[in-house]
Structures are given as C-alpha cells and as structure tokens.
Amino acid sequence: MSDSTAQPTPSTQLAPLHSLTPAQLGELAVNIKIWGKELGFAQIGICDTDLTAEEPKLQAWLDKGYHGEMGYMANHGMMRARPHELHPGTKRVISARMNYLPPEAGFAFNLKDPNLGYISRYAGGRDYHKMIRNRLKKLGDRIEAELKNLGITKPNSRPFVDSAPILERPLADKAGLGWTGKHSLLLSEEVGSWFFLGELLIDLPLPVDIPVTEGCKTCVACIKSCPTNAIVEPYIVDGSRCISYLTIELQGAIPLEFRQAIGNRIYGCDDCQLVCPVNSKAPVTDENDFHTRASLKQPQLLELFAWTELEFLKLTEGSPIRRIGHARWLRNIAVALGNAPCSEAIITALKARKFSDEANDMVIEHIDWALAEQAAKQDAIAQDEQTIALVNRKTQRVIRSVEKGLPRDA
Numbered sequence: 001m002s003d004s005t006a007q008p009t010p011s012t013q014l015a016p017l018h019s020l021t022p023a024q025l026g027e028l029a030v031n032i033k034i035w036g037k038e039l040g041f042a043q044i045g046i047c048d049t050d051l052t053a054e055e056p057k058l059q060a061w062l063d064k065g066y067h068g069e070m071g072y073m074a075n076h077g078m079m080r081a082r083p084h085e086l087h088p089g090t091k092r093v094i095s096a097r098m099n100y101l102p103p104e105a106g107f108a109f110n111l112k113d114p115n116l117g118y119i120s121r122y123a124g125g126r127d128y129h130k131m132i133r134n135r136l137k138k139l140g141d142r143i144e145a146e147l148k149n150l151g152i153t154k155p156n157s158r159p160f161v162d163s164a165p166i167l168e169r170p171l172a173d174k175a176g177l178g179w180t181g182k183h184s185l186l187l188s189e190e191v192g193s194w195f196f197l198g199e200l201l202i203d204l205p206l207p208v209d210i211p212v213t214e215g216c217k218t219c220v221a222c223i224k225s226c227p228t229n230a231i232v233e234p235y236i237v238d239g240s241r242c243i244s245y246l247t248i249e250l251q252g253a254i255p256l257e258f259r260q261a262i263g264n265r266i267y268g269c270d271d272c273q274l275v276c277p278v279n280s281k282a283p284v285t286d287e288n289d290f291h292t293r294a295s296l297k298q299p300q301l302l303e304l305f306a307w308t309e310l311e312f313l314k315l316t317e318g319s320p321i322r323r324i325g326h327a328r329w330l331r332n333i334a335v336a337l338g339n340a341p342c343s344e345a346i347i348t349a350l351k352a353r354k355f356s357d358e359a360n361d362m363v364i365e366h367i368d369w370a371l372a373e374q375a376a377k378q379d380a381i382a383q384d385e386q387t388i389a390l391v392n393r394k395t396q397r398v399i400r401s402v403e404k405g406l407p408r409d410a
C-alpha cells in the first residue's frame, strides 16, 4: 500500500522538552514523587548532576586503597561523580529509596548465638537490583506517558541501581533523602538507614530538592562499634576492612587479622546501623520480596556448611547471596565455625568438608584455621583456663544496644 496518505507520526507533532514551562516542570516533580510512592518507593528526591565537591574525596579514598580489591571502584575515573558523563544529556537525577528492614529481624538473638550464621538483613530476601531497576524504569515510562499527554516529546531517561559507576549516596544526600552519617550511609530522622538507593537519570530540568541538615551531632556510636575498625574517620570507611567487603566482595583469603572479629557474620554486617539511635524509628519494609526466606532465618552454621553446591544454588536462587558462589560461602562459614564454641560436631563437620570434592585450596586453608581455633578452645577447657570469650566485647555491646534501642527488631 502506498504511504502517500499516511498521517504524520505522533512524534513529529510533539513539542520539544524545552517548551515545558517552569509551572509544568514543578507539577511534574510533584507527580513524580506521587508515582514513585505508588511504585513502592518510600521517598523520591531530585538533584542536579554537580558532584564536583565529591571528586577530591573520592580520589583520596582511592589513593588510600580503601577500595581494596574492588577494582571497579577505580576503573571509571571520575565518572562516578559525573552522572552527565555516565548518561550524556542528563540534567537531573531522580533519587529513590526503598526500605528493606524485614519483620522479626532478630538481630540480637542472632548475634548472641555463635552457632547461628548472621546474614546482613538486606540479603535474606530477593536481590534488590533487578526489582528496583524495573520500578525505576516504570517511573520513567510514567513520566514519558505524562509528557505525551501534554504533547511533549519523549525524555531520555535511564535507571541505575548499585552496580553502576555513580556515587549514589552523595546524590541521594543532595536530593534531600537524608544526611550522610558518620558510617558513610545515608539516613534520615524519620526512617533511619535501612533502605536501598536507586536513580533515574533524566534530561528534564526539574526543580531540585533541598538537602537535609546533618543530624549525627556528637554521636560516634557507629565508629566505636565497628568490629574491624573500618570507620577510620567520621564519614570515611576503609572498604578493605569492612566485613561486608571481607565476606562478599573479597575473592580470596580473608586476612587473619579480621577472622576473629568477624564472629558469626557470614554475609555482610549491620553493626554500624544496629547501634545507630536514628534506627529506633525505622519502618519495616512493605515489600514481601525483602522478607527473610525460611532457610536463611536464624540459620544453624552447621546446616549451612552442609549445603552442597547444588543446594547452595537452589536455596539462594534470586538472592544476592548467590553472587558469592559456594566456595566463598564455605570460606565465610568456616571462619564462623572457628569462632563458634568448641564442639565435636563442628570439628567433625570441618574435617568432613576438608576432604570433600567441593573444598578448594582457599576453603581448606580457612577450615584449617577454624580447626586450629577449635583446638585452642579445647586446650583451654582441658587446662581449665578461662575460655576465650565467644562473643567478643564489642559485639556484646552491640547486642545490649539493640536490646535497649531496637526492642522490636532485637
């Protein structure tokens, strides 16, 4: 059929983005926040793309080697602080946060019992990356549909969550979603810090939000409680000392100096957030997907250690834990078993694992360490010496702080 009679395509009839008036942009910003909530985000804020003030701080962090083996942190030069380079044309960042604190978090219960594995509470449910990116994409679609209704052309937008080379926390800070705590995470007076961040980069000159005033004041609880002293200065975390890095990001052996301090934390760590007084008002997530799955709720270390690779893959399907693979999972649990009370069952399990097909050299080295720790405790008991404290003093303080400050989540 000839197209000589075809109507002009709708896009040729649409006005350019710059024809939006300030009033229309203001109304759009209000609507974006409403649509964000409808999509399950707890809060949305908007900021420009200027992070020049962060560049020297990021460079200093990299120069000190605080990224450890996280080569991806150094790979993109200063692009992390230049969202308009990451997605050319970007004028604004729509920053979103989604709460993840699961019900019945049982923090203190879990940390108190060295026979249980502690899994950071962001990781007990579904992996957040895909889910948040999809919701941000929907927000972009909603903005596009609204503009189309107004007779305006399609904006250029792109969602990012976590793994993109972009400084999410400083952007969210600028967008008014909270202040940067001394533990370097974002938190807010009303909701604490148990939330993920994500962004929609967009080429619309939307009105921006006002940052929140910092609220840590004289508190230093997070700095004092970090099991590995990773918060080296207020607001600065040496990533290479953080248990989250040691148990998730680090591919090889966990340095000896940190093994005892790791305690029973087998995937990530929450201590700096557990002692934070601002978290006393934190809401539980509305997302069922972030609820802790049964197999990961207060799990016995010995049960987790017995999982075959197939079981590991099956039981962590859709969870962020799957990313570390079975070998690192065994590595982490071996450390926790070394820190657990002296027990024949643990020694037998460690020996059985050592001679199984699934233990590589790295895992075997951690098992040997754990066996030596178990043997030292056995000797101490035999000689009637005072046993090594099973939950170290710092952790005991964290436990007390949770029982007092976060009774609902204890």
Ligand code: B12
Pocket (backbone or CB within 6 Å): 054, 057, 058, 061, 070, 073, 120, 121, 122, 161, 162, 163, 164, 165, 166, 167, 168, 169, 170, 180, 183, 184, 185, 186, 187, 193, 194, 195, 196, 197, 198, 234, 235, 236, 237, 239, 240, 242, 243, 244, 245, 249, 267, 268, 269, 270, 272
């Ligand atoms: C790399 C990384 C890590 C590393 C390094 C952590 C770190 N602090 O950098 C490791 C693996 C250790 C880690 C751990 C965790 N992470 Co992480 N991580 C990231 C990632 C991918 C990049 C962070 C980054 O850019 N670091 C580089 C350094 C330079 O940035 P920075 O720490 O913010 O440093 C700034 C400050 O030092 C600041 N600064 C310096 N001096 C001063 C002085 C003042 C007064 C102020 C205000 C600031 C300031 O300037 C620096 C540059 O901006 C982001 C996602 C992303 N793409 O942004 C998630 C992210 C920061 N992580 C997140 C989470 C949840 C965690 C954990 C809680 C997970 C867990 N439970 O195990 C822990 C918390 C540890 C901690 N206290 O930081 C969330 C944080 C959400 C929030 N509420 O803020 C993010 C945003 C992921 C997400 N999309 O939700 N993480």
Ligand code: SF4
Pocket (backbone or CB within 6 Å): 183, 225, 226, 227, 228, 229, 230, 231, 237, 241, 242, 243, 244, 268, 269, 270, 271, 272, 273
């Ligand atoms: S997550 Fe744990 S190890 Fe990392 S900074 Fe916070 S308290 Fe320290």
Ligand code: SF4
Pocket (backbone or CB within 6 Å): 181, 182, 183, 187, 215, 216, 217, 219, 220, 221, 222, 223, 272, 275, 276, 277, 278
């Ligand atoms: S524990 Fe204290 S210093 Fe640390 S983030 Fe919370 S309020 Fe700030």
